Amino acid sequence: MLISLGIIIFLGAVSLIILFWGIATYNKLVTLRNRYENAFSQINVQLKRRHDLIPNLVETAKAYMSHERATLEAVTQARNLATQAGTAAAGKPGDPALMSALAGAEGQLGAALGRMMLVAEAYPDLKANQNMMSLQEELSSTENKVSFSRQAFNDAVMAYNVQREIFPSSLIAGGFGFQAAELFEIENPGEKEVPQVKF
Amino acid sequence: MDFFTHQQQARRQSALLVALFSSAVLAIVAATYFSLCVISPVASPAESEFHNRTGQTIARDARIRWWQPELIYIATGISVFIIGLGSLYKIAQLRGGGSVVATALGGTLVSEDLDPDPHIKQLLNIVEEMSLASGIAVPPVFVMRNESSINAFAAGDTPNNAVIGVSQGAVDSLSRDELQGVIAHEYSHILNGDMRTNIRMMGVLHGILLIAIIGFYLIRFAAYAGSGSRNKNNPTVYLIMLGAAAVVIGSVGLFFARIIKASLSRQREFLADASAVQFTRNPDGIANALNKIRVNAIGSRIKNPEAEVASHLFFGNARGASFFSLFSTHPPLEERIRRISPILAGKLGGKSGPQTIPTGILREDVARVSSLHRESGNSARLDADKRSEPVVASGRELHLAPLRTSAVERLALDSFDSLLISAAHHGYTARFIVAAILFSTDGSIRKQQLELVEKYLGTAAKNETLQQHERVSKCSRLQRMQLLDICHASLMSLSISQVKAMQRLCSALVAADGQIELFEFMVERVLTYRMNEHSDLQIHRRGGTYKSYRTSKEAIGTVLSAIAHASGLSSEICEANFNVAMRQYFPNGREYKILGRSALTLHQVGAAMDQLAGTSLLIKEKIIDSAILLVGSDQKTTMQEMELIRALSATLALPTPAVPEFVT
Numbered sequence: 047m048l049i050s051l052g053i054i055i056f057l058g059a060v061s062l063i064i065l066f067w068g069i070a071t072y073n074k075l076v077t078l079r080n081r082y083e084n085a086f087s088q089i090n091v092q093l094k095r096r097h098d099l100i101p102n103l104v105e106t107a108k109a110y111m112s113h114e115r116a117t118l119e120a121v122t123q124a125r126n127l128a129t130q131a132g133t134a135a136a137g138k139p140g141d142p143a144l145m146s147a148l149a150g151a152e153g154q155l156g157a158a159l160g161r162m163m164l165v166a167e168a169y170p171d172l173k174a175n176q177n178m179m180s181l182q183e184e185l186s187s188t189e190n191k192v193s194f195s196r197q198a199f200n201d202a203v204m205a206y207n208v209q210r211e212i213f214p215s216s217l218i219a220g221g222f223g224f225q226a227a228e229l230f231e232i233e234n235p236g237e238k239e240v241p242q243v244k245f
Numbered sequence: 246m247d248f249f250t251h252q253q254q255a256r257r258q259s260a261l262l263v264a265l266f267s268s269a270v271l272a273i274v275a276a277t278y279f280s281l282c283v284i285s286p287v288a289s290p291a292e293s294e295f296h297n298r299t300g301q302t303i304a305r306d307a308r309i310r311w312w313q314p315e316l317i318y319i320a321t322g323i324s325v326f327i328i329g330l331g332s333l334y335k336i337a338q339l340r341g342g343g344s345v346v347a348t349a350l351g352g353t354l355v356s357e358d359l360d361p362d363p364h365i366k367q368l369l370n371i372v373e374e375m376s377l378a379s380g381i382a383v384p385p386v387f388v389m390r391n392e393s394s395i396n397a398f399a400a401g402d403t404p405n406n407a408v409i410g411v412s413q414g415a416v417d418s419l420s421r422d423e424l425q426g427v428i429a430h431e432y433s434h435i436l437n438g439d440m441r442t443n444i445r446m447m448g449v450l451h452g453i454l455l456i457a458i459i460g461f462y463l464i465r466f467a468a469y470a471g472s473g474s475r476n477k478n479n480p481t482v483y484l485i486m487l488g489a490a491a492v493v494i495g496s497v498g499l500f501f502a503r504i505i506k507a508s509l510s511r512q513r514e515f516l517a518d519a520s521a522v523q524f525t526r527n528p529d530g531i532a533n534a535l536n537k538i539r540v541n542a543i544g545s546r547i548k549n550p551e552a553e554v555a556s557h558l559f560f561g562n563a564r565g566a567s568f569f570s571l572f573s574t575h576p577p578l579e580e581r582i583r584r585i586s587p588i589l590a591g592k593l594g595g596k597s598g599p600q601t602i603p604t605g606i607l608r609e610d611v612a613r614v615s616s617l618h619r620e621s622g623n624s625a626r627l628d629a630d631k632r633s634e635p636v637v638a639s640g641r642e643l644h645l646a647p648l649r650t651s652a653v654e655r656l657a658l659d660s661f662d663s664l665l666i667s668a669a670h671h672g673y674t675a676r677f678i679v680a681a682i683l684f685s686t687d688g689s690i691r692k693q694q695l696e697l698v699e700k701y702l703g704t705a706a707k708n709e710t711l712q713q714h715e716r717v718s719k720c721s722r723l724q725r726m727q728l729l730d731i732c733h734a735s736l737m738s739l740s741i742s743q744v745k746a747m748q749r750l751c752s753a754l755v756a757a758d759g760q761i762e763l764f765e766f767m768v769e770r771v772l773t774y775r776m777n778e779h780s781d782l783q784i785h786r787r788g789g790t791y792k793s794y795r796t797s798k799e800a801i802g803t804v805l806s807a808i809a810h811a812s813g814l815s816s817e818i819c820e821a822n823f824n825v826a827m828r829q830y831f832p833n834g835r836e837y838k839i840l841g842r843s844a845l846t847l848h849q850v851g852a853a854m855d856q857l858a859g860t861s862l863l864i865k866e867k868i869i870d871s872a873i874l875l876v877g878s879d880q881k882t883t884m885q886e887m888e889l890i891r892a893l894s895a896t897l898a899l900p901t902p903a904v905p906e907f908v909t
Contacts, residue, residue, distance in 0.1 A: 062327070186705075199740075
């Protein structure tokens with residue numbers, strides 16, 4: 047009787063430990079997921095601020111570079127697309143399709159802005175405009191903040207993905223449908239071009 | 246009414262708590278044993294058959310054998326295992342810091358950036374003012390968006406990983422003064438060391454609850470498994486009985502554990518109310534807040550189911566007013582209001598009679614506090630001869646006196662450049678402020694440091710840091726210290742790679758000039774130890790490893806010698822004060838000898854502080870007590886003393902204690 051009781055107790059203890067480990071792992075995954083979702087909202091604040099600045103910038107530039115309508119329209123269009131992509135991504139941060147769409151749209155916006163700044167080089171009056179200067183300053187500071195919060199988001203995504211993929215916890219992640227999250231990397235073709243034209 | 250007395254009281258109550266809970270566990274073991282005794286013959290049909298053969302009477306006697314030593318081991322094993330597992334699981338979960346508890350309770354982190362709501366802004370301001378008033382780092386603030394009742398909580402196991410949580414209802418419906426009273430109440434839980442006890446309490450309760458949960462599942466499992474076979478001898482009967490026993494034991498255990506928890510919690514609430522009044526100097530704020538809970542339809546009830554286990558962390562009863570006052574974790578609202586503000590209680594009418602007022606804790610406390618204030622005001626006029634002797638007598642009470650009002654702190658907050666304060670509220674810019682604080686006054690070294698900033702934080706950081714440096718350089722040393730506290734919440738919101746980059750940058754900045762000065766030493770220590778509490782950095786605190794004074798004798802001597810010398814008095818007086826402080830707090834105080842001023846280096850002091858970080862809480866608190874006594878012995882605090890105290894309390898993960906009047 048003692049032996050069978052011993053076996054029952056042993057099995058009970060083992061299953062209890064497994065159960066507790068399972069709950070702890072599940073909770074940890076949920077916490078990590080919440081964390082990267084929160085981190086995304088930080089990026090979104092900065093992206094929105096950036097998007098809000100752009101119409102003012104275009105408006106200011108319009109007065110000086112009326113011949114460059116196409117360039118300015120490209121910026122406005124890229125900005126609208128990026129705003130849409132941002133709203134979509136905020137609904138489900140980390141989703142691979144939405145994140146790469148957002149990264150693409152932001153990349154396009156960066157490129158369009160870069161082209162506009164290049165063209166603006168030819169308009170010394172515009173460059174000297176006080177309003178333009180402060181807008182540009184604010185824009186670049188917002189971009190720094192975006193990359194700062196992007197780093198935080200990518201750290202959080204990385205921590206979540208690692209927890210999701212390492213062996214014992216991957217069982218829980220698979221069983222409860224925790225999906226892989228996507229990093230947010232903006233490729234900005236415009237950024238690479240800038241140094242070439244400086245002479 | 247100082248926080249040391251309260252911490253000591255909290256410690257005593259923790260000891261009582263441990264004793265009560267251990268007796269509860271013992272009772273559970275005993276109950277498990279007896280139920281096993283009762284159940285075991287049923288489970289072994291072979292054994293009963295054997296008795297049946299020998300005779301009916303013997304069989305009946307044998308049915309319940311009260312002495313089965315082997316069952317003692319099993320009973321102890323099972324109960325301790327289950328309670329231990331449940332408690333450790335919960336405690337490990339809670340050790341992640343206050344943010345884990347806050348998220349579990351449904352709180353979301355708020356910041357000025359994400360929440361332009363003026364109410365949130367006000368809440369964050371209040372938290373900041375309270376932090377400056379109490380000398381602890383500004384904690385992250387969580388708001389429970391789904392809770393429309395009026396409630397708040399503090400969670401975390403050290404002041405460095407503490408968080409403040411507030412319900413949406415409290416944010417919306419309380420006035421500034423009322424909210425300040427509520428926040429001050431939560432701060433006193435942090436300062437009085439209640440949080441650690443609270444977390445242990447939650448752990449043990451969870452362990453006992455686990456017994457009942459397991460029993461419940463055992464019954465369901467057995468009923469499910471047993472439904473297939475109709476064999477009389479099948480073990481499901483045994484399992485059901487075992488399960489039923491576990492449910493009964495668990496529930497009864499929980500019943501008593503809750504009574505213990507509630508009674509201790511109620512005492513702590515009164516004390517926290519009293520300390521809140523002391524912080525804010527405004528009894529009406531907190532009294533009106535309590536009154537608003539009283540008249541509010543849903544009061545302070547929290548909907549989140551997790552609130553059950555955490556009910557004692559809250560400002561008001563999280564689980565509606567209990568029909569059974571024995572289970573209530575908070576004293577009745579009328580009683581709390583009466584102790585804080587008899588006038589308001591009188592206006593409310595009802596049962597609260599003025600004849601019972603003198604027994605209130607608060608009255609005595611406030612009277613004591615104000616008399617001490619008078620004392621400290623007169624202290625400057627103390628004669629020199631009086632001074633040398635009554636160090637001991639007045640020393641103990643010295644740190645009771647400096648109670649900074651929040652109004653003063655609000656002024657202190659106003660004296661900062663508002664751009665600097667708003668920069669300190671963002672993780673992005675707070676990094677540059679910290680770097681700027683560490684900048685050298687020497688231009689060439691500063692250039693080197695700027696390059697380091699560029700290396701670790703990027704090109705854009707260079708200009709931003711220069712901007713912040715312009716503002717920081719206008720601040721006094723004390724203000725720079727306070728800036729560090731204000732930056733804390735923002736720094737805790739950095740991600741893991743950002744925190745690591747920050748830590749590397751700080752060490753590099755400090756090392757840039759090849760020598761270390763006390764201020765740099767303090768900043769580096771405060772930042773490192775606070776950031777080590779970041780929930781992603783899994784650095785295990787070595788707290789509580791050494792319980793004896795003897796192993797850390799040298800370290801205690803080194804640290805306290807440094808603090809004694811920091812007073813700037815002659816070495817004879819320093820030595821006398823050192824001896825007094827040692828004898829008062831350490832049983833073998835005479836064995837400690839003061840180290841000579843020339844024999845001390847900051848490197849040594851740092852190593853000694855690190856060693857003390859590994860001692861038990863009891864020793865740590867005595868060290869802080871004697872440090873405060875040393876600082877207070879001459880009724881003034883020098884900048885050096887203040888910096889050493891800050892570095893020490895950050896290393897030991899204790900709140901920075903209030904020190905006597907500051908003299909530059």
